[in-house]
Amino acid sequence: ExxxxxxxxxxxxxMGQEVILRCVPISNHLYFYWYRQILGQKVEFLVxxxxxxxxxKSEIFDDQFSVERPDGSNFTLKIRSTKLEDSAMYFxxxxxSLKVPYEQYFGPGTRLTxx
Amino acid sequence: xxxxxxxxxxxxxxxxxxxxxxxxxxxxxxxxxxxxRQYSRKGPELLMYTYSSGNKEDGRFTAQVDKSSKYISLFxxxxxxxxxxxxxxxxxxxxxxxxxxxxxxxxxxxxx
Numbered sequence: 001e002x003x004x005x006x007x008x009x010x011x012x013x014x015m016g017q018e019v020i021l022r023c024v025p026i027s028n029h030l031y032f033y034w035y036r037q038i039l040g041q042k043v044e045f046l047v048x049x050x051x052x053x054x055x056x057k058s059e060i061f062d063d064q065f066s067v068e069r070p071d072g073s074n075f076t077l078k079i080r081s082t083k084l085e086d087s088a089m090y091f092x093x094x095x096x097s098l099k100v101p102y103e104q105y106f107g108p109g110t111r112l113t114x115x
Numbered sequence: 116x117x118x119x120x121x122x123x124x125x126x127x128x129x130x131x132x133x134x135x136x137x138x139x140x141x142x143x144x145x146x147x148x149x150x151x152r153q154y155s156r157k158g159p160e161l162l163m164y165t166y167s168s169g170n171k172e173d174g175r176f177t178a179q180v181d182k183s184s185k186y187i188s189l190f191x192x193x194x195x196x197x198x199x200x201x202x203x204x205x206x207x208x209x210x211x212x213x214x215x216x217x218x219x220x221x222x223x224x225x226x227x
Contacts, residue, residue, distance in 0.1 A: 031213050033213060033215075042218070042220070043159065043203065043205075043215075044217070045214045045216070048212040048213045050212070050213075055212030056213065056214050058214070089156070091158050091159070095213060103161065103164045104149075104161065104215060106151075106158040106161070107158050108157055108158045109156075109157065111156070
Protein backbone atom coordinates (compact mmCIF):
# COMPACT_ATOMS: atom_id res chain seq x y z
CA GLU A 1 0.00 0.00 0.00
CA UNK A 2 1.41 3.43 -0.93
CA UNK A 3 2.52 5.57 1.98
CA UNK A 4 4.00 8.93 2.78
CA UNK A 5 7.63 8.75 3.92
CA UNK A 6 9.63 11.32 5.85
CA UNK A 7 13.31 11.83 6.58
CA UNK A 8 15.00 12.12 8.96
CA UNK A 9 12.97 10.47 11.70
CA UNK A 10 14.75 12.59 14.31
CA UNK A 11 16.68 15.81 13.83
CA UNK A 12 18.59 17.61 16.56
CA UNK A 13 19.75 21.12 15.83
CA UNK A 14 21.02 24.17 17.65
CA MET A 15 18.96 27.30 17.98
CA GLY A 16 19.50 29.60 15.00
CA GLN A 17 20.43 26.83 12.60
CA GLU A 18 18.55 26.02 9.40
CA VAL A 19 16.83 22.67 9.02
CA ILE A 20 15.20 20.99 6.06
CA LEU A 21 12.63 18.30 6.63
CA ARG A 22 11.94 16.01 3.72
CA CYS A 23 8.85 14.15 2.61
CA VAL A 24 7.96 11.87 -0.26
CA PRO A 25 4.18 12.05 -0.74
CA ILE A 26 2.09 9.27 -2.27
CA SER A 27 3.04 9.27 -5.92
CA ASN A 28 -0.22 10.22 -7.66
CA HIS A 29 -1.33 12.75 -5.05
CA LEU A 30 -1.80 16.39 -5.94
CA TYR A 31 -2.07 18.17 -2.59
CA PHE A 32 0.65 18.37 0.03
CA TYR A 33 0.62 19.56 3.60
CA TRP A 34 2.79 20.13 6.65
CA TYR A 35 1.48 19.90 10.18
CA ARG A 36 3.21 19.98 13.52
CA GLN A 37 2.45 18.56 16.94
CA ILE A 38 4.13 19.92 20.03
CA LEU A 39 4.37 17.19 22.67
CA GLY A 40 1.04 16.76 24.42
CA GLN A 41 -0.75 19.24 22.19
CA LYS A 42 -3.03 19.19 19.15
CA VAL A 43 -1.91 18.53 15.62
CA GLU A 44 -1.68 21.98 14.03
CA PHE A 45 -1.86 22.90 10.37
CA LEU A 46 1.11 24.79 8.93
CA VAL A 47 0.70 24.96 5.17
CA UNK A 48 -0.95 23.40 2.15
CA UNK A 49 0.59 23.27 -1.32
CA UNK A 50 -1.00 22.61 -4.68
CA UNK A 51 0.13 23.16 -8.23
CA UNK A 52 3.53 24.42 -7.07
CA UNK A 53 2.22 27.14 -4.85
CA UNK A 54 0.97 27.63 -1.31
CA UNK A 55 -2.81 27.29 -1.07
CA UNK A 56 -3.22 28.14 2.58
CA LYS A 57 -0.93 28.85 5.51
CA SER A 58 -1.45 29.34 9.22
CA GLU A 59 -0.20 32.16 11.40
CA ILE A 60 2.51 29.79 12.62
CA PHE A 61 3.95 29.65 9.10
CA ASP A 62 5.85 32.92 9.19
CA ASP A 63 8.84 34.14 7.17
CA GLN A 64 11.10 31.62 8.88
CA PHE A 65 9.29 28.78 7.12
CA SER A 66 9.26 27.86 3.47
CA VAL A 67 8.14 24.88 1.41
CA GLU A 68 9.33 23.56 -1.89
CA ARG A 69 8.69 20.73 -4.29
CA PRO A 70 12.16 20.56 -5.83
CA ASP A 71 11.38 17.62 -8.11
CA GLY A 72 8.52 15.30 -8.97
CA SER A 73 8.71 13.30 -5.78
CA ASN A 74 10.00 15.32 -2.83
CA PHE A 75 8.28 17.97 -0.74
CA THR A 76 10.37 19.90 1.78
CA LEU A 77 9.85 22.18 4.76
CA LYS A 78 12.66 24.57 5.59
CA ILE A 79 13.01 26.44 8.85
CA ARG A 80 15.61 29.16 8.36
CA SER A 81 16.57 30.02 11.91
CA THR A 82 15.22 27.53 14.42
CA LYS A 83 13.89 28.56 17.82
CA LEU A 84 13.46 26.47 20.92
CA GLU A 85 9.69 26.59 20.42
CA ASP A 86 10.04 24.93 17.01
CA SER A 87 10.72 21.65 18.82
CA ALA A 88 7.87 19.37 17.77
CA MET A 89 6.86 16.45 15.59
CA TYR A 90 6.46 17.60 12.00
CA PHE A 91 4.11 15.59 9.82
CA UNK A 92 3.84 15.68 6.09
CA UNK A 93 0.55 14.66 4.50
CA UNK A 94 -0.75 14.27 1.00
CA UNK A 95 -4.15 13.85 -0.60
CA UNK A 96 -5.12 12.67 -3.98
CA SER A 97 -8.06 12.92 -6.22
CA LEU A 98 -9.98 16.06 -7.00
CA LYS A 99 -13.08 14.13 -5.89
CA VAL A 100 -11.84 13.72 -2.32
CA PRO A 101 -9.12 16.31 -2.02
CA TYR A 102 -9.16 16.38 1.74
CA GLU A 103 -8.67 12.67 2.48
CA GLN A 104 -5.20 13.24 3.82
CA TYR A 105 -2.62 10.55 4.51
CA PHE A 106 0.10 11.32 6.98
CA GLY A 107 3.72 10.30 7.16
CA PRO A 108 5.39 8.94 10.30
CA GLY A 109 6.79 12.35 11.23
CA THR A 110 10.13 13.96 11.92
CA ARG A 111 10.89 14.74 15.53
CA LEU A 112 12.72 18.07 15.61
CA THR A 113 14.62 18.93 18.76
CA UNK A 114 16.06 22.44 19.00
CA UNK A 115 18.67 22.91 21.74
CA UNK B 116 -15.15 28.85 21.94
CA UNK B 117 -12.67 26.41 20.44
CA UNK B 118 -13.28 25.44 16.82
CA UNK B 119 -13.12 21.72 17.60
CA UNK B 120 -13.57 20.22 21.05
CA UNK B 121 -12.81 16.65 22.02
CA UNK B 122 -12.67 15.08 25.46
CA UNK B 123 -9.04 13.99 25.95
CA UNK B 124 -10.01 11.11 28.25
CA UNK B 125 -8.36 8.81 29.06
CA UNK B 126 -11.11 6.31 28.32
CA UNK B 127 -10.67 2.76 29.52
CA UNK B 128 -13.00 -0.06 28.42
CA UNK B 129 -12.97 -3.86 28.62
CA UNK B 130 -12.31 -5.91 25.49
CA UNK B 131 -15.48 -6.42 23.46
CA UNK B 132 -17.13 -3.17 24.60
CA UNK B 133 -18.70 -0.65 22.25
CA UNK B 134 -16.72 2.57 22.31
CA UNK B 135 -18.20 5.97 21.52
CA UNK B 136 -15.88 8.87 20.74
CA UNK B 137 -17.20 12.35 20.06
CA UNK B 138 -16.30 15.82 18.90
CA UNK B 139 -18.21 19.07 18.77
CA UNK B 140 -17.38 21.99 16.56
CA UNK B 141 -18.40 25.58 16.12
CA UNK B 142 -17.71 26.35 12.45
CA UNK B 143 -20.83 25.59 10.42
CA UNK B 144 -18.75 25.79 7.20
CA UNK B 145 -17.06 22.47 7.95
CA UNK B 146 -18.09 19.86 5.39
CA UNK B 147 -15.38 17.21 5.60
CA UNK B 148 -15.02 15.13 8.73
CA UNK B 149 -12.29 12.64 9.47
CA UNK B 150 -11.22 10.29 12.22
CA UNK B 151 -7.59 9.43 12.68
CA ARG B 152 -5.89 6.95 14.99
CA GLN B 153 -2.51 7.85 16.40
CA TYR B 154 -0.15 5.61 18.28
CA SER B 155 2.41 7.19 20.56
CA ARG B 156 4.96 9.27 18.63
CA LYS B 157 3.61 8.09 15.26
CA GLY B 158 1.77 9.81 12.45
CA PRO B 159 -2.04 9.98 12.40
CA GLU B 160 -3.58 7.09 10.46
CA LEU B 161 -6.77 7.85 8.54
CA LEU B 162 -9.67 5.63 9.71
CA MET B 163 -12.82 7.21 8.33
CA TYR B 164 -13.72 10.09 6.03
CA THR B 165 -17.21 11.55 5.76
CA TYR B 166 -18.53 14.32 3.60
CA SER B 167 -21.40 16.37 5.04
CA SER B 168 -24.00 14.62 7.21
CA GLY B 169 -24.85 10.98 7.63
CA ASN B 170 -23.32 7.69 8.61
CA LYS B 171 -20.47 5.67 7.23
CA GLU B 172 -19.52 2.15 8.24
CA ASP B 173 -16.25 0.31 7.74
CA GLY B 174 -15.94 -3.02 9.49
CA ARG B 175 -16.14 -2.45 13.25
CA PHE B 176 -16.05 1.34 12.83
CA THR B 177 -19.02 3.65 12.24
CA ALA B 178 -18.73 7.40 11.78
CA GLN B 179 -21.70 9.69 12.25
CA VAL B 180 -22.04 13.36 11.44
CA ASP B 181 -24.89 15.53 12.70
CA LYS B 182 -24.37 18.95 11.17
CA SER B 183 -27.48 20.40 12.78
CA SER B 184 -25.97 19.73 16.21
CA LYS B 185 -22.35 20.27 15.07
CA TYR B 186 -21.51 16.89 16.54
CA ILE B 187 -19.58 13.95 15.14
CA SER B 188 -19.07 10.48 16.55
CA LEU B 189 -16.97 7.40 15.99
CA PHE B 190 -18.26 4.05 17.25
CA UNK B 191 -16.01 1.05 17.63
CA UNK B 192 -17.78 -2.29 18.02
CA UNK B 193 -16.21 -5.34 19.63
CA UNK B 194 -13.22 -3.29 20.77
CA UNK B 195 -9.85 -5.03 20.86
CA UNK B 196 -6.65 -4.30 22.83
CA UNK B 197 -5.06 -3.37 19.49
CA UNK B 198 -7.57 -0.48 19.27
CA UNK B 199 -5.75 1.16 22.19
CA UNK B 200 -4.49 4.48 20.79
CA UNK B 201 -5.37 8.15 20.64
CA UNK B 202 -8.28 8.96 18.34
CA UNK B 203 -8.31 12.34 16.66
CA UNK B 204 -11.21 13.99 14.95
CA UNK B 205 -10.41 16.45 12.19
CA UNK B 206 -12.50 18.62 9.93
CA UNK B 207 -12.23 21.06 7.07
CA UNK B 208 -14.22 23.27 4.78
CA UNK B 209 -13.64 23.42 1.03
CA UNK B 210 -12.46 27.02 1.06
CA UNK B 211 -9.45 26.56 3.29
CA UNK B 212 -7.01 24.82 0.98
CA UNK B 213 -7.39 21.46 2.70
CA UNK B 214 -6.51 22.80 6.14
CA UNK B 215 -7.56 20.25 8.75
CA UNK B 216 -8.56 21.43 12.20
CA UNK B 217 -7.91 18.71 14.75
CA UNK B 218 -9.43 17.95 18.10
CA UNK B 219 -7.26 17.34 21.12
CA UNK B 220 -7.56 13.58 20.72
CA UNK B 221 -9.12 10.99 23.04
CA UNK B 222 -6.79 8.43 24.56
CA UNK B 223 -8.45 5.00 24.50
CA UNK B 224 -7.29 1.93 26.38
CA UNK B 225 -8.98 -1.44 25.76
CA UNK B 226 -8.20 -3.89 28.53
CA UNK B 227 -8.04 -7.65 27.79
